[in-house]
Amino acid sequence: xxxxxxLDNNPVCDLxxxxxxxxxAGMYQVAYGELAAAVSEAGGLGVIGSAxxxxxxxxxEIRLVKDRTDKPFGVDILFAEVSxxxxxxxxxxxxxxxxxxxxxxxxxxxxxxxxxxxxxIVPDAHARGMxxxxxxxxxxxxxxxxxxxxxxxxASGHEGGGHVGRIxxxxxxxxxxxxxxxxxxxxxxxxxxxxxxxxxAMGAQGVWMxxxxxxxxxxxxxxxxxxxxVEIDEDGTVVTRAHSGKPNRMIRNQFTDAWIGRETxxxxxxxxxxxxxxxxxxxxxxxxxxxxxxxxxxxGAGLIxxxxxxxxxxxxxxxxxxxxxxxxxQA
Amino acid sequence: xxxxxxLDNNPVCDLxxxxxxxxxAGMYQVAYGELAAAVSEAGGLGVIGSAxxxxxxxxxEIRLVKDRTDKPFGVDILFAEVSxxxxxxxxxxxxxxxxxxxxxxxxxxxxxxxxxxxxxIVPDAHARGMxxxxxxxxxxxxxxxxxxxxxxxxASGHEGGGHVGRIxxxxxxxxxxxxxxxxxxxxxxxxxxxxxxxxxAMGAQGVWMxxxxxxxxxxxxxxxxxxxxVEIDEDGTVVTRAHSGKPNRMIRNQFTDAWIGRETxxxxxxxxxxxxxxxxxxxxxxxxxxxxxxxxxxxGAGLIxxxxxxxxxxxxxxxxxxxxxxxxxQA
Numbered sequence: 281x282x283x284x285x286x287l288d289n290n291p292v293c294d295l296x297x298x299x300x301x302x303x304x305a306g307m308y309q310v311a312y313g314e315l316a317a318a319v320s321e322a323g324g325l326g327v328i329g330s331a332x333x334x335x336x337x338x339x340x341e342i343r344l345v346k347d348r349t350d351k352p353f354g355v356d357i358l359f360a361e362v363s364x365x366x367x368x369x370x371x372x373x374x375x376x377x378x379x380x381x382x383x384x385x386x387x388x389x390x391x392x393x394x395x396x397x398x399x400x401i402v403p404d405a406h407a408r409g410m411x412x413x414x415x416x417x418x419x420x421x422x423x424x425x426x427x428x429x430x431x432x433x434x435a436s437g438h439e440g441g442g443h444v445g446r447i448x449x450x451x452x453x454x455x456x457x458x459x460x461x462x463x464x465x466x467x468x469x470x471x472x473x474x475x476x477x478x479x480x481a482m483g484a485q486g487v488w489m490x491x492x493x494x495x496x497x498x499x500x501x502x503x504x505x506x507x508x509x510v511e512i513d514e515d516g517t518v519v520t521r522a523h524s525g526k527p528n529r530m531i532r533n534q535f536t537d538a539w540i541g542r543e544t545x546x547x548x549x550x551x552x553x554x555x556x557x558x559x560x561x562x563x564x565x566x567x568x569x570x571x572x573x574x575x576x577x578x579x580g581a582g583l584i585x586x587x588x589x590x591x592x593x594x595x596x597x598x599x600x601x602x603x604x605x606x607x608x609x610q611a
Numbered sequence: 612x613x614x615x616x617x618l619d620n621n622p623v624c625d626l627x628x629x630x631x632x633x634x635x636a637g638m639y640q641v642a643y644g645e646l647a648a649a650v651s652e653a654g655g656l657g658v659i660g661s662a663x664x665x666x667x668x669x670x671x672e673i674r675l676v677k678d679r680t681d682k683p684f685g686v687d688i689l690f691a692e693v694s695x696x697x698x699x700x701x702x703x704x705x706x707x708x709x710x711x712x713x714x715x716x717x718x719x720x721x722x723x724x725x726x727x728x729x730x731x732i733v734p735d736a737h738a739r740g741m742x743x744x745x746x747x748x749x750x751x752x753x754x755x756x757x758x759x760x761x762x763x764x765x766a767s768g769h770e771g772g773g774h775v776g777r778i779x780x781x782x783x784x785x786x787x788x789x790x791x792x793x794x795x796x797x798x799x800x801x802x803x804x805x806x807x808x809x810x811x812a813m814g815a816q817g818v819w820m821x822x823x824x825x826x827x828x829x830x831x832x833x834x835x836x837x838x839x840x841v842e843i844d845e846d847g848t849v850v851t852r853a854h855s856g857k858p859n860r861m862i863r864n865q866f867t868d869a870w871i872g873r874e875t876x877x878x879x880x881x882x883x884x885x886x887x888x889x890x891x892x893x894x895x896x897x898x899x900x901x902x903x904x905x906x907x908x909x910x911g912a913g914l915i916x917x918x919x920x921x922x923x924x925x926x927x928x929x930x931x932x933x934x935x936x937x938x939x940x941q942a
Contacts, residue, residue, distance in 0.1 A: 283614055285942040418846050419913070438769065439779030447845045448770030449781040450809060451800035451910035455845045458914075469782035477812035478781060481935060482805045514778050514786045515749050579782035582750070583789075604812060611616040 283605050292463040292485035297352040299323035301486025302594050304493045306356020306392055309565050310501045313344030318498040320351040322591035327354035327392055335378035342386040352389035359396030372550050399428025417445020419459045426460045433460055434488045439469025441491045441578035444529050457483035471580035473600025491578040496590040502568030505575055506587045514582030523557040523574050525549030531575040614936050623794040623816035628683040630654035632817025633925050635824045637687020637723055640896050641832045644675030646921055649829040651682040653922035658685035658723055666709035673717040683720035690727030703881050730759025748776020750790045757791045764791055765819045770800025772822045772909035775860050788814035802911035804931025822909040827921040833899030836906055837918045845913030854888040854905045856880035862906040
């Protein structure tokens with residue numbers, strides 16, 4: 281049926297060299313090579329999250345993906361702007377430079393900016409044959425990254441896990457689609473084939489999902505974290521600045537409760553992350569402390585009921601979207 | 612084309628007796644008879660918002676709709692639960708009883724609960740041949756109103772204008788669809804045919820739009836309010852309890868800014884509404900004071916660029932959704 285053609289081999293698939301318009305978010309500490317390879321091998325776009333990685337670990341993970349699959353994959357780098365003194369103190373700016381250098385040395389297909397504007401590296405990335413995608417939370421940012429030459433904008437709604445903007449996905453996506461001339465991927469609160477089809481209806485060409493891919497077998501992270509995503513419902517998350525200094529959606533627990541009413545004590549990004557968030561992230565995501573750990577997740581967690589292989593997630597999303605369209609054809 | 616059949620004459624249209632699955636929210640002070648009649652006459656479901664109306668005014672507005680159209684329309688009543696003493700002090704409970712009595716005396720096709728659980732009136736409404744719809748913000752509420760016998764649940768996301776829940780529309784709708792066996796209408800941040808089609812993709816059978824219908828010629832309210840909705844972008848609203856004591860999304864202005872940092876001074880619903888919100892509502896919505904008035908609006912305002920007749924809005928939404936499906940058929 282003709283209408284099924286919208287689900288795969290669409291323009292953004294052609295641009296990125298992927299089969300299905302499903303991209304896996306480059307989640308801090310969770311999106312390592314094993315996950316990225318599994319998603320890419322299944323026909324989506326797997327992405328390594330480089331944030332705060334030792335640069336040599338990033339090199340190892342890129343090589344791991346290349347060993348596992350010859351399909352396109354991405355590396356996500358945080359281009360957040362940090363003021364001068366903070367940047368030096370925290371070593372943040374140097375680490376981002378190291379991530380860029382390692383990514384350019386080792387090579388990847390898609391460079392993703394998870395935060396900030398990657399404009400300054402776009403010419404170098406393009407010269408190396410890479411595409412550049414950039415995550416935004418509003419139209420102003422979308423227009424800015426398009427002007428910087430990025431190839432795809434990922435518009436991410438308030439429902440999403442991790443760092444979030446203020447605009448809900450269903451209001452954000454059509455508005456960004458109307459405001460830029462490059463392909464748009466939808467993100468924020470999406471977890472299944474219904475979310476994919478809804479995103480296409482809004483004019484996006486594909487989706488960028490995070491939480492759905494945390495609850496997979498290949499994701500790095502403690503089983504307690506993955507199981508907690510399965511366990512919570514649509515109202516099990518809160519937005520707080522307590523993790524990093526920027527608004528961040530995570531699973532409501534003793535950690536998030538402990539910061540209620542103490543918002544003035546929260547330091548700016550990235551100090552809060554260095555002093556509170558990094559330790560909390562390790563406790564939550566890697567050690568499995570679901571009470572005091574930091575466990576980012578989006579409201580789409582309410583739609584997640586199991587921890588399958590990541591490739592199965594890609595197949596299931598496509599099958600569900602196809603089934604809806606087939607049902608519509610028979611209406 | 613077969614796929615176009617999903618857009619009209621679907622089960623919720625049959626249930627409500629309407630042509631198009633587009634329902635107009637029963638907005639406080641704005642959704643009077645003229646607007647409801649225009650939407651119903653165009654094939655959607657027009658709804659009168661009775662909140663805090665003098666009961667005799669509600670009677671007049673119901674009669675006005677019946678004079679203008681013989682098509683189905685609704686009356687929206689706030690069934691919020693108010694604790695005993697507050698209810699007596701504010702006269703709130705008596706007014707709700709009066710709204711129910713007038714609606715039953717005059718008759719309408721669909722009784723809508725804009726807040727709270729209308730369970731106690733469902734048997735009477737059904738005995739009178741009315742359908743009952745109920746607005747909810749999470750799954751727990753959806754399951755509760757289904758158990759109370761309502762016919763349709765309206766699941767309303769955090770993007771919406773006026774009273775809002777915490778869950779974003781794109782995460783809420785599929786989860787509610789999975790959790791109840793009655794038809795679901797999607798609400799919150801929707802303003803065009805893309806929002807309608809996205810809602811259907813998520814498993815809803817139709818939409819409930821508020822802000823889109825404020826910016827119409829037939830809506831009650833000052834031109835300054837309507838023009839402000841056209842003027843703001845997707846980031847022009849905030850959620851505050853300053854209006855009514857419950858979280859409420861409205862256009863960011865001097866009124867909302869004035870309550871930042873003074874959240875502890877805000878009184879519970881409905882005292883805050885009586886002491887602050889009602890005056891602010893009149894100043895904003897009716898007198899057109901866009902600086903200090905209360906101007907509820909959703910994030911879908913970013914998609915609204917004109918103030919057309921309400922019937923034109925209904926036609927435009929349907930035409931846009933049809934055009935997307937036709938494009939998909941040719942993909």
